[in-house]
Amino acid sequence: MNKYIITVIVVLAIVGILNFRIPVKPTTEEYMSLPINNWGYGQHIFEPIAKGSPQYEWLKQELQSEAYQQAKYKIVMFHHPAHTLGGNIVPPYTDPQPKVSYGENGAVKSRHYDYPIENDYIIRDLIPLLESAGVQLVYYGHSHLWNRFQNSSGMHFLESSNVGNSYGAHLGDNKRKIPTYNQQNYTETGNPNGLEPIVPNIAPLTDDSGQPLPYIANNDLTVFSIFNTETGTVSSYHYDTRQPNSAVVKFDEFELTP
DSSP: OOOOEEEEEOOOOEEOOBOSOOOSSOOHHHHHTSGGGTTOBOOEESSOOSTTSHHHHHHHHHHTSHHHHHOSEEEEEOSSOSSOSSSTTOSOSSOOEEEEEEOTTSOEEEEEEEOOGGGOHIIIIIHHHHHHTTOOEEEEOTTSSEEEEEOTTOOEEEEEOOBSOOOOOOOTTOOOOOOSSSGGGOOSSSOTTSOOOOOOSSOOOBOTTSOBOSOBOOTTEEEEEEEETTTTEEEEEEEETTOTTSOOEEEEEEEOOO
């Protein structure tokens, strides 16, 4: 029987919700100092993906299907990243836990939402399931940059979505804006979930000192990746968005092992 390729698609729906403390009847100064003005939004998960949820059970069933078991290459697509240097991995991918503080008279003084990193559903529940099923590549694009990772089991993670509107990579002095409370659940720089980014192995971009960068987050470049089903290689390219007819540069390539 000929082996063929199957791609399992997981849709993770999220919508922003406000994540900040609101003083009762704030003054203008208090309002302008709220974290909403210097941090951003949280998230609400429309459809649960935790272990035992309908989406999780659907994915588990797909990974046990005959078509999947016979596939030569096994690829899963997310929207939300499992590993990234981008900003959209903060807060952790879990349901918000409301935290309310009260004044002496019992009235609500402030309210915010916390996202315990140990409850990140992607890392806690989905990745172990995918590893046990022999998934070779997890592909996603939420943070609008290019970076890739590989874990100890050999699973590859590729975010290939730098298309001229990058939010940047958070390394060095480029820190994520995070709330001041429970900072252990938020990471200013690097990949919050631990894996180190892999430097492109053909033609990496470099910083001002000539050091190779493990990412592309450049608003002048468009990046795309191609999976060659004959050779099992995943190749990444970039070209100058300002000059659509400019040369295309292959800057990274890796191979999926059947």
